[in-house]
Amino acid sequence: MSNVIVQPSSTRPRKYNVIGTRPVRHDGVDKVTGKAIYAADLSLPNMAQGAYLRSPHAHARIISIDTSQAEAMPGVLAVATSADLPDPWDKTEELGEGCINYAHLSGNVLARKKALYRGHAVAAVAATDIHTAQQAARQIKVEYEVLPAVTWVLDAMEEDAPLLHDNLFTQTLGEKPTKPSNIGQHIHFEQGDIEQGFAEADVVIEREYRTETVHQGYIEPHASVALWNEDGRLKIWTATQGSFTVRQQLAELLKIPVSKITVVPCEIGGGFGGKIAVYEPPVAAVLSRKCGRPVKLAMRRDEVFEGTGPTPGSFMRVKMGATKEGRLTAAKAWLAYDAGAFPGGMIGPGSMCVFSCYDIPNATVDGYDVVLNKPKTQAYRAPGATQAALATETVIDEIAVELGIDPVDFRLQNAAKEGTRRVDGPTYPRIGLVETLQALKESEHWNSPLEGPNRGRGVACGFWFNAGLKSSAAANVNDDGTVTLVEGSPDIGGTRTSLAMQLAETLGIAAEEVHPQVVDTDSVGYTDVTGGSRVTFSTGLAAHKAALDIQDQMIKRAAELWECQPDDIQVDAGTYGYNDHKQTFKELAVELSSTGEAIVGRAAVNPQGSTNAFSANIVDVEVDPETGKVKILRFTTAQDAGKAIHPSYVEGQMQGGSVQGIGWALNEEYFYDDRGAMKNASFLDYRMPTSYDVPMIETIIVEVPNPDHPFGVRGVGEVSIVPPPAAITNAIHQATGLRMHHLPISPPRLHQAIAERNGQ
Amino acid sequence: MATIFIPAPLQDLTGGLAEVELEAVSLGEVIARLEARFPGIKDRLCDDDQLSPALQASINHVMTRQMRAEVGPDSEVHFLPAIGGG
Numbered sequence: 001m002s003n004v005i006v007q008p009s010s011t012r013p014r015k016y017n018v019i020g021t022r023p024v025r026h027d028g029v030d031k032v033t034g035k036a037i038y039a040a041d042l043s044l045p046n047m048a049q050g051a052y053l054r055s056p057h058a059h060a061r062i063i064s065i066d067t068s069q070a071e072a073m074p075g076v077l078a079v080a081t082s083a084d085l086p087d088p089w090d091k092t093e094e095l096g097e098g099c100i101n102y103a104h105l106s107g108n109v110l111a112r113k114k115a116l117y118r119g120h121a122v123a124a125v126a127a128t129d130i131h132t133a134q135q136a137a138r139q140i141k142v143e144y145e146v147l148p149a150v151t152w153v154l155d156a157m158e159e160d161a162p163l164l165h166d167n168l169f170t171q172t173l174g175e176k177p178t179k180p181s182n183i184g185q186h187i188h189f190e191q192g193d194i195e196q197g198f199a200e201a202d203v204v205i206e207r208e209y210r211t212e213t214v215h216q217g218y219i220e221p222h223a224s225v226a227l228w229n230e231d232g233r234l235k236i237w238t239a240t241q242g243s244f245t246v247r248q249q250l251a252e253l254l255k256i257p258v259s260k261i262t263v264v265p266c267e268i269g270g271g272f273g274g275k276i277a278v279y280e281p282p283v284a285a286v287l288s289r290k291c292g293r294p295v296k297l298a299m300r301r302d303e304v305f306e307g308t309g310p311t312p313g314s315f316m317r318v319k320m321g322a323t324k325e326g327r328l329t330a331a332k333a334w335l336a337y338d339a340g341a342f343p344g345g346m347i348g349p350g351s352m353c354v355f356s357c358y359d360i361p362n363a364t365v366d367g368y369d370v371v372l373n374k375p376k377t378q379a380y381r382a383p384g385a386t387q388a389a390l391a392t393e394t395v396i397d398e399i400a401v402e403l404g405i406d407p408v409d410f411r412l413q414n415a416a417k418e419g420t421r422r423v424d425g426p427t428y429p430r431i432g433l434v435e436t437l438q439a440l441k442e443s444e445h446w447n448s449p450l451e452g453p454n455r456g457r458g459v460a461c462g463f464w465f466n467a468g469l470k471s472s473a474a475a476n477v478n479d480d481g482t483v484t485l486v487e488g489s490p491d492i493g494g495t496r497t498s499l500a501m502q503l504a505e506t507l508g509i510a511a512e513e514v515h516p517q518v519v520d521t522d523s524v525g526y527t528d529v530t531g532g533s534r535v536t537f538s539t540g541l542a543a544h545k546a547a548l549d550i551q552d553q554m555i556k557r558a559a560e561l562w563e564c565q566p567d568d569i570q571v572d573a574g575t576y577g578y579n580d581h582k583q584t585f586k587e588l589a590v591e592l593s594s595t596g597e598a599i600v601g602r603a604a605v606n607p608q609g610s611t612n613a614f615s616a617n618i619v620d621v622e623v624d625p626e627t628g629k630v631k632i633l634r635f636t637t638a639q640d641a642g643k644a645i646h647p648s649y650v651e652g653q654m655q656g657g658s659v660q661g662i663g664w665a666l667n668e669e670y671f672y673d674d675r676g677a678m679k680n681a682s683f684l685d686y687r688m689p690t691s692y693d694v695p696m697i698e699t700i701i702v703e704v705p706n707p708d709h710p711f712g713v714r715g716v717g718e719v720s721i722v723p724p725p726a727a728i729t730n731a732i733h734q735a736t737g738l739r740m741h742h743l744p745i746s747p748p749r750l751h752q753a754i755a756e757r758n759g760q
Numbered sequence: 761m762a763t764i765f766i767p768a769p770l771q772d773l774t775g776g777l778a779e780v781e782l783e784a785v786s787l788g789e790v791i792a793r794l795e796a797r798f799p800g801i802k803d804r805l806c807d808d809d810q811l812s813p814a815l816q817a818s819i820n821h822v823m824t825r826q827m828r829a830e831v832g833p834d835s836e837v838h839f840l841p842a843i844g845g846g
Contacts, residue, residue, distance in 0.1 A: 094825055099814065099842055175772075188767070349843040424838070426838050468823075608824055
């Protein structure tokens, strides 16, 4: 096993003192000693406990809700239904990480006229204790008219499918439809001449794929505590990826100004995109307003599975053609992703990513966003890209086999590079896919033999955009020469430390001399969500600029002290000098603290470019032909990180995404019965990989610096989930001779395919 | 002049033109000039006077939804689906 950092000869690495080192994370002690505070840990004086009532039906009209019996129970303090939420705006707003329609969001938080999926929240109760709240929720009488449900994307697209929303008209840049349907959006891209492209191909492969609904599987269930004060101010402690996004959603859903709301981001036990849209915060807020007490509302695991947003199930058809010399000439994709109960799923990025690893002169993509009777889907680590990569990367593999070309060489031959025009239009700036594939090709893993029966090796690559967006930071120089960094990005993957390191590098001090704090929405400038792999890039840029602000102030103050001009002062690796004067940052900071005002650095940034991340995998598997079980023997992931600020955290993101991708490939899926009820809503039955299922994931960090960041940072949090399912599918083909087209390739599914192949 | 890439579903309004060159200093002006030349195109791209929430624009690799976003003489402008991340 190895972890390797590769700096391609095409780049000119800079020398750093802090960046690239591996200091102990600032929040490490709190987390390993159990002292970190999560939302469910909070206990406020006189706090009530909340519980939900959820729909037992996948699709039903709500005729009436009678809460009288529940309200009469001793210990019950308040009951909330959608009637307690203001009438929602039919307004769609960009929240920094995708758009939210408030009418849909409000209807998802508490069902209005219809329950649209099993587990859809219908009402909630606050009581003096959790047991009373749960018991009271069961006493709420809801009269339903049960309607036919649809849970498969192609069924939902049929003309005669049960219609979820009678006001949903397909959003398209073409002619507006006149009839409602379950198709929320149709996306169409064209590049070149697709017919000509396929006519030029010597090999053309077309395949169909299906993937099932998969949950992010974060270990911490959703939880919030709300306190709606008599003065009209609302304070929320919550598990979220974006405190300012929660504030904005609450303001819109409750129709109160953002200035009346404070959101405190607690420590977060994973999110992966699933903790951006709100579920329980507005409900806890309404209950708190009604009962005049703080209210805690925390979900159970089954509620997380059935009532929050997983990633879409999908149907995909991909056709690609290449010349016998191995040059891709044409590609065509038809993608249908389920959006869950409300439109606005992951089809946009899926359509943009499906061919984004390759330079293909002629291509078309059609993508459909389809509503059906499952929970509203949400982002999940590179949302939409993993499904699409399964289709493209397995067709690519099949073409390479057909042409007798090494699969890495075939990818290198066609890899996107600077100047390549994607099928959706834009051309790439400097990117690192070629270097990432080259690193994979030169790895010890790729150059070692794989021997033994029923074993196979597969490769695949993947792309994800990554975002910039708004971030703010402030940094206070303390009397002892340390610096407190105040920022607003909830820390999911060690970002406190990666931000502190960028500030430290800029100031020329040690990472341990910086104390990073993630603070509430009243205590820092607006900061978009922790998502889109953006925090180390964008909030890191804010930390860097705050440090430059401090440095500027230190220079001015030192010039006053040393009676010279600011331009006379030299700063070198944190040492300030002028003639005989020479002081470290710490020495100067201590001296300055007693000679004038405090030094506070500030920055707010809004970088808009994408940081363009690429990842590639090699995986070795062994298939048990008797059971269909797939064992991962060895797994290597290579990824362009631009510049790894803290290599251990980059490796952690690469390994974590790989393991999630292994889960998609081999086990994870929602099982629905014919009435749309999920049958495996627990971690016992929803099979995620554990440490017993995977080997140590080997990592190769490739550093092709991002020209749009002072340290070259690219986002690293998401793309690692993209290639694993395709790489594993390709490895299973080599092991068994079978091309699998349906994820997950669980033991029953693979066993059946083997049996059918063997004529059993 | 800036080059505006016309998404395929809008090319029924541009007589099949996939690229249009025009002079504009902002995204809003790009859309206004497209509308003047190809009536009806603004209605497909915008809700009221804002870019449709389902869309974003790419101006020389920079993603934006701001109608005031700067467009230069050598800019490439694309209209793309809005995306989120995890």
